Amino acid sequence: MKWNDGLERALFKKEQNRLRKEYAEAGMTEGQINSMLEFDLEWYKSRRREAIHTQRLDIQTSEDEDINKDNPLYKKFFEKLAVEDKHEDFTKFGWVEQIESKELYEEIISLSENDMEILTMLIEGFTQTEIATKQGVSQQAISKRLKKFQTIFQRWL
Numbered sequence: 001m002k003w004n005d006g007l008e009r010a011l012f013k014k015e016q017n018r019l020r021k022e023y024a025e026a027g028m029t030e031g032q033i034n035s036m037l038e039f040d041l042e043w044y045k046s047r048r049r050e051a052i053h054t055q056r057l058d059i060q061t062s063e064d065e066d067i068n069k070d071n072p073l074y075k076k077f078f079e080k081l082a083v084e085d086k087h088e089d090f091t092k093f094g095w096v097e098q099i100e101s102k103e104l105y106e107e108i109i110s111l112s113e114n115d116m117e118i119l120t121m122l123i124e125g126f127t128q129t130e131i132a133t134k135q136g137v138s139q140q141a142i143s144k145r146l147k148k149f150q151t152i153f154q155r156w157l
Helices: 005-025 030-053 072-081 094-098 102-109 113-123 128-135 139-156
Strands: none
Touching: 005 030, 094 102, 094 113, 102 139, 113 128, 113 139, 128 139
16 A cells, blocks of 8 residues: 555645634534544544555465465465365264264264274265175174164263
């Protein structure tokens, strides 16, 4: 943002003179007028500080990484500008992150990876027989695991 201090100051003083007359015609006291003008002066200073200390970050949005290589602000703030999605739903056990009960969550994450895979397949709609086939065990073994899971869920839900 550019700031021409001479021009801005002249415009500000001109506006202050106009407002001073307007306030006096409205019946304001000299103290009230000065308070209003002091407030305007602080606003002017704020605008000036922002204009002087704000720098545009002119970066190109493109897949080509070399476009912004010479931009010093881009280099300095690249890590803050880059966003990495760390959302857990992209993992195979992402559904666990949606459990609201802290106690149930802690018990589920303490299960073995094999048990977590079985639970995930159940949530995805696989039958006991399909799970048993994928796991290379009997359907009865999966049934026993399901009883364990049922006990856990009944305890916390």
